[in-house]
């Protein structure tokens with residue numbers, strides 16, 4: 248009982264509370280607060296400042312989440328941003344572009360045509376484009392605009408063009424848009440002006456978004472917008488952040504700022520509606536373009552790209568040196584369609600445009616555009632020219648540059664290296680423009696005797712060359728008649744092409760007409776000197792005709808006449824001497840002596856060889872059997888030298904297919920693991936089969952000797968005993984062989 252009562256009364260001893268330490272301190276602190284609850288409302292703010300801070304932070308987070316950073320795939324120098332100036336007619340688009348260009352470059356733009364590229368900052372270039380007033384032009388412009396400046400006539404109010412364009416932009420992807428109010432100077436009443444400004448601003452905001460930027464151009468000073476206002480607008484454009492549109496970043500596109508029709512003029516002359524080749528120049532935007540891609544030219548149609556070339560930047564960004572602002576020198580701009588910008592970069596040349604009043608000797612072209620293109624590469628040519636002529640240096644320079652049609656690399660393409668010996672000039676340049684032809688004529692004068700050159704024929708030759716030069720431009724028919732005459736002369740003087748003469752070959756190559764000078768019988772002459780001196784005497788008499796003949800070969804027909812009538816004849820002659828010389832120099836080839844000549848040699852030459860050998864022989868060989876003739880010539884050379892090497896060819900049909908189970912089973916017992924007794928039985932069976940076959944196909948007659956062999960012997964009984972003996976001997980031999988083979992295999996297995 249006592250135990251029971253004891254268990255009931257027993258109480259748990261309490262933990263002794265902490266008298267010191269962190270817990271004791273905390274308890275003390277809590278008791279001092281006098282019952283104020285700890286964190287009574289979870290996640291509620293006790294302080295308003297704190298609440299505000301937290302709220303703004305969460306809003307910031309949310310905004311950051313909404314504006315997911317767009318991936319900038321661009322690398323290297325960014326292409327210029329396109330600033331499109333749009334507005335209804337006569338609103339002041341051109342004037343605004345001119346004012347902006349003046350602000351950036353300090354240059355006055357005479358007219359706005361095509362894209363105008365300017366360097367607006369150390370890291371930024373801008374391309375100004377005036378939007379056409381028609382709807383198609385607007386649609387095209389909406390595709391490439393990075394910033395659209397919507398010009399609105401403030402004195403009149405909004406016009407339909409602006410809204411149409413805004414609708415088009417919404418379809419194509421909305422770029423940055425800024426409004427510009429012009430013609431505000433027409434307001435006399437300041438109050439009314441203020442009211443109108445407010446009204447237009449709100450209307451603009453409802454159309455785009457609240458807070459959209461709207462500029463005011465208050466009026467004109469000396470026919471230009473106010474400098475201050477233009478400066479502000481330019482500043483905005485310079486610092487504006489452009490968000491690349493996803494479609495555009497994923498697709499390559501080019502805003503063409505210059506184009507050239509490079510169709511050969513002759514092609515256009517023959518067929519005015521022929522397919523044209525057009526080269527388009529512009530900055531590639533979006534992503535890289537591949538050669539052969541199908542492209543769409545806005546307003547023209549779909550085309551395939553023939554080729555692409557990377558060119559030097561016509562309006563490069565300034566150097567990366569650290570300095571504030573842009574120097575005047577670096578304020579470059581490029582407006583090829585507007586005819587401005589000093590440098591013009593072509594595929595193979597750099598052009599400097601100089602206005603007429605700077606240069607006295609400008610060529611005035613048909614359109615009356617007084618501009619001169621100076622090809623820098625042709626300065627080399629000038630130095631040559633100056634050596635030759637003692638003229639005024641400045642005049643000579645300008646004249647020579649004006650008359651040059653072809654660049655140095657084009658001429659180099661035409662030049663060739665003479666590989667034949669005894670040629671004084673290794674590199675002879677086939678020059679083709681007017682001056683160059685003159686040079687080449689001078690060279691001929693050195694080679695030819697003077698009286699020959701002065702003879703009527705020679706002069707005629709020169710004259711016709713000049714004629715054909717003139718005919719290049721207008722393409723008259725008299726040229727072809729001249730050439731027919733020339734061809735006729737050639738035909739009559741077939742053997743006479745053995746003296747120096749030159750040929751002029753007019754052709755259309757690389758989009759331009761070229762008059763190629765070919766020194767027709769340079770090769771002939773040199774080689775003929777070596778081998779055929781007789782021919783030279785004949786050639787002296789006919790040299791003049793050759794010059795005449797060479798002066799105007801244009802069409803292919805004429806060329807053919809030349810080739811067949813005289814050139815081929817000459818070629819045959821100099822080839823003769825070549826063949827002789829090479830055959831005498833030929834070293835003995837051991838391979839050929841041992842194995843005969845290569846079978847890849849053309850059969851005709853072999854036949855020729857054979858026939859020549861036959862000719863040399865007494866002629867009786869013709870009536871002898873082929874084999875004997877070959878024997879006479881001796882060994883492989885004589886007989887089998889042209890037979891195909893049969894070891895090169897393998898007849899795969901004879902190979903057994905070892906994948907077949909039956910075949911593998913057949914040879915299984917021939918290996919160590921197999922049953923050799925079975926193999927021997929099989930062998931016997933096979934031999935018996937062969938014998939049977941012999942029995943079937945046994946009879947044969949030796950046709951050469953006339954002897955008859957019988958497959959089935961008549962006396963079977965006497966032969967049977969012989970056969971048995973033979974079989975036993977065979978069996979013995981076979982078993983011996985097998986034992987030997989087994990020994991060898993065992994040896995191999997035991998000593999690996």
Ligand SMILES: Nc1nc2c(ncn2[C@@H]2O[C@H](COP(=O)(O)OP(=O)(O)OP(=O)(O)O)[C@@H](O)[C@H]2O)c(=O)[nH]1
Pocket residue numbers: 334335336337338339340341342343380429430431432433464465466467470
């Ligand atoms: N008074 C006044 N005249 C202006 C203003 N802006 C432009 N103009 C004049 O308006 C005329 C037309 O200007 P342009 O720049 O040729 O207008 P545009 O929009 O290029 O004309 P189109 O190319 O024909 O569409 C010019 O004579 C300008 O001087 C302006 O704010 N106030």
